[in-house]
Amino acid sequence: MATLSPILPTTSTLTWQNRLDHLLARWGWRRGEHRVAPGLYALGNPTPDSGVFVTANYTLSFDALRAALRGHDTYILVLDTLGINVWCAAGKGTFGTAELVRRVAATHLAEVVRHRTLVLPQLGAPGIVAHEVKKRSGFRVEYGPVRAADLPAYLQTRQATPEMRRVRFNLADRAVLIPVELVGVLLPLLVAAVILRFLSGWFGVWAAVAAVLAGVVLFPLLLPWIPTREFSTKGFLLGGAVAAPFALAMLLGAPGGIGYHEIGGAFAYLLAMPPVTAYLALNFTGATPFTSRTGVKREIYRYIRPMAGMFGAGVLLTLAAAVMRWVGGG
Amino acid sequence: MVLTALSNTLRYDPSLCVNCGMCVAVCPHGVFAPNGRAVELVAAEACMECGACMLNCPTNAIHVESGVGCAAAMIGAALRGRPLDEGTCGDETCCGGSAPQPVAGSEPTECG
Numbered sequence: 534m535a536t537l538s539p540i541l542p543t544t545s546t547l548t549w550q551n552r553l554d555h556l557l558a559r560w561g562w563r564r565g566e567h568r569v570a571p572g573l574y575a576l577g578n579p580t581p582d583s584g585v586f587v588t589a590n591y592t593l594s595f596d597a598l599r600a601a602l603r604g605h606d607t608y609i610l611v612l613d614t615l616g617i618n619v620w621c622a623a624g625k626g627t628f629g630t631a632e633l634v635r636r637v638a639a640t641h642l643a644e645v646v647r648h649r650t651l652v653l654p655q656l657g658a659p660g661i662v663a664h665e666v667k668k669r670s671g672f673r674v675e676y677g678p679v680r681a682a683d684l685p686a687y688l689q690t691r692q693a694t695p696e697m698r699r700v701r702f703n704l705a706d707r708a709v710l711i712p713v714e715l716v717g718v719l720l721p722l723l724v725a726a727v728i729l730r731f732l733s734g735w736f737g738v739w740a741a742v743a744a745v746l747a748g749v750v751l752f753p754l755l756l757p758w759i760p761t762r763e764f765s766t767k768g769f770l771l772g773g774a775v776a777a778p779f780a781l782a783m784l785l786g787a788p789g790g791i792g793y794h795e796i797g798g799a800f801a802y803l804l805a806m807p808p809v810t811a812y813l814a815l816n817f818t819g820a821t822p823f824t825s826r827t828g829v830k831r832e833i834y835r836y837i838r839p840m841a842g843m844f845g846a847g848v849l850l851t852l853a854a855a856v857m858r859w860v861g862g863g
Numbered sequence: 864m865v866l867t868a869l870s871n872t873l874r875y876d877p878s879l880c881v882n883c884g885m886c887v888a889v890c891p892h893g894v895f896a897p898n899g900r901a902v903e904l905v906a907a908e909a910c911m912e913c914g915a916c917m918l919n920c921p922t923n924a925i926h927v928e929s930g931v932g933c934a935a936a937m938i939g940a941a942l943r944g945r946p947l948d949e950g951t952c953g954d955e956t957c958c959g960g961s962a963p964q965p966v967a968g969s970e971p972t973e974c975g
Contacts, residue, residue, distance in 0.1 A: 624913065624931070658889035658915035659929065676888050693888070700891035819933035822891065825871045825912040826932030830947050833937055 538640055543574045545603035547596055554592050559709065561716040567592040568616035573640035574599075577606035581647040586677070586684075587633065588654065589614035589622050598654075601681035605688070608646065612636050620822075623660030630665045637670045652677045655698060700822045707753040710820050714749040718813070732855040740779050744806040747775040748813025753820075764824070765836040768814025772807030779806065794857060797850050805847025808840035815840075868907035872928040877901045879924035886916035886925060 558567045571590045576599055585608045588598045595611060602609075612632045614622035622628035633651070637643070653661060655676045663674035678687050678697035687693055722745050729737035752759075752771055759767040780799035787795045815832055818824040865876045873894070880901035887895045887902060892909040895902045895916065914929030931937070936950030 623915075624929075655889060656891065658919055659913040660918075662918045663885060664919075664921045676885075679891060695893065698888065698891070699893060816934045819935060823909070823911050824932070825910060826928065826930055827871045827912060829932050829934050830937065833934060833941065833947065837938065837941075 538572065540608075540640075540645070541570065541572060541574045543576055543599055543609065545576065545599050547600055551592070551596055555596070558593055559712050561713040565616045569595045569611060571611045571613035571636060573642065573645065574609040574611060576602055576609055577604075579606045579608050581645065583607050583646065584652055584688075585610055585642065585646060585650070585672075586652045587612065587657070589617060589619045589628055589657075591616050591618045591622075594618050594654075597681040598684075601684045604685075608642075610636060610640065610642065610651070619654050620656040620659070623657045626660055628657050629660040630662050630669075633661060633666055634669045637672060643671060649673055650675055654681070655679045655693075656700075702822055704754065707756060711750055711753055714753070714813075714817070714820070718745055718749055729851075732851055736779070736782075737851070740776075740802055740806060741809075743775050743779070744772060744809040745813065747771050748810040748817075751775075752810065752814045752817060756817075763828075763832050763836075764814045764818050765811050765832045765840070768811030769807045771814070772810025773803070775810065776802045776806035794854060797854050797857075801847050801850035801854060803847075804843045805851065808844040808847075811836065812840050866904050866907070868910055870908055871910045871912055872926075873904075873907055873910045873912070874926045875904050875907075876924050877904075879922045881922055883921060885919040885921070889915040889919050891915075 554567055557563065568590050569592055583606050586598060586602065587610045588594045590611045590613055595609070598609060612622075612628055613636070614627040614632070617625070617627065619628050637651075643649075649672050651666070651672045652675050656679055658676060661674060663676075666672060666674050675691075676693075677684060678693050679700055680697070683693075683697045687697060722741060725741045725745075726738045729741050733740075748768060748771075752768060755771065756767070759771055761767055761770065779802040783798040783802065784791055784795050815829075815836065818829045818832070864878075865874050867874050875895075882897075882901055884897060884902065887897055891913065892906065892911060894904065894906045894910050896905045897903075910927065912927050912929050912932065914927055917923075917925045917927050917929070930948060931950040933950065937947040938950075940947055940950040
C-alpha cells in the first residue's frame, strides 16, 4: 500500500504577516521568494467528496484562493510554479499539463477524493491542455472564473457569467503595478542622474526624473486616455508633454536672451526625454493583459530605432552644450 | 474556410469545431461565443495571442502564435542578434519588469 504524502492544513485567514508579504511582493522585494510549498492542502474539513482547487505556489495566488473559499471545506492543490503567479506561469509552461499531472500523482489525489474533477483558475488555460490532463491523470479540468473573488458566486451555480470570464485592466489594476515598475528603474535612474548632474546641473537631473516618472507612474495611470493606439506613440506624446516645460524653461529662463545654447538645450530636452518615456511605455505592454505579441513586435520594429536615434541626438546636444559651457565659461 | 484576424495571428476553422465550448470558457477577452452548431469568432481583433483557446481545443480548430510577448524579452533577443521570436522570460523569476496582470486585489499576478 502506498504511503500517502502529507496533506498540509490551511485556513482562509490572512494574517498580518501574509499582508506584509503581499506588500513586499508588490514592491518587488525578494522576487521569486514569495512561495508556499507545493502539494495538497486541506482547507477546513474536506471529505472524499470535497472539491479540489488548483493554484500556483506564489503566496498571493495561494492566499487569494484560500481567502475566497472561506466557509468551504475543500482541497487545494498547489503546483510548483517557482513562486510565479498563475497567468505568467501558464505562459511560461510551469503552470502546465506536465506539472499538474505530476502533482496529482505525487499527492495520490485519486486516493484522497472520490470524484475526478479539478477546478482550475481560468488564467491557467494558456498552459494547460485539458483533454491531455484527463487522459494522463483521469481528472477532468473545470475552468473556474478569472478572479478568485468570484468563486463564491461561481460555486453556487458552477456556471461562470461572461463577466467572470473577462480580464479587466481598470485604474486600480494599473495603479497596483506601479511600485514594482518604479523599483525596477531606480538604479538606472540614479546612474543617469549622477551623470546628468555633472553634465547639465540639477535641471538635467529633474529632466531625467520627469521622463522616467512619466513612463512608470503617469503612463500606467493615464493609459486609456492618451491618444493613439500604440503604447510607443502614447509614450512619445506623454514624454513630449513632460519635456515641453523643460524646453520652454530653457528658452525663457536664460538671462542673456535666446542664443544657440538655449535653443540647443531646448532641443536636447525635446529629443532625449520623449524616447525615454516611450521606451518605458513600450515595456509596459508586458504588464498588460491585452496587448498581443504580434502588436508588440510591430512596435519594436517600428519605434526602437527612432527612439534610439532621437535619444542619441539629444545626448549629443547635451554633451555639446556641456562642452560649450566649459570651454566658453558661460 | 479558415477565419483570420487583421492585427494578430489568430486562425479559426469552423468546419473542425465540435461545439465543446472550451474556447469560450478559457478566452479572457470574449473572442469566441457560442452560436448553435459551431462556435462563432466574434472579437478577433481583441485576441492577445495567449494561446489558451488553441491548447484547449480538442480538434485543433484554432491556431495562434503565442509565445513570449514581453517587449523586454524580445528587445533582449534583438540585441543578441536573435530573431524576436527567441525572446525568453529570463531566469525562473522572470525578466525585470512586470508581466500580464489581470486584476488588482484578489488575484494579483505580476511575475515573482
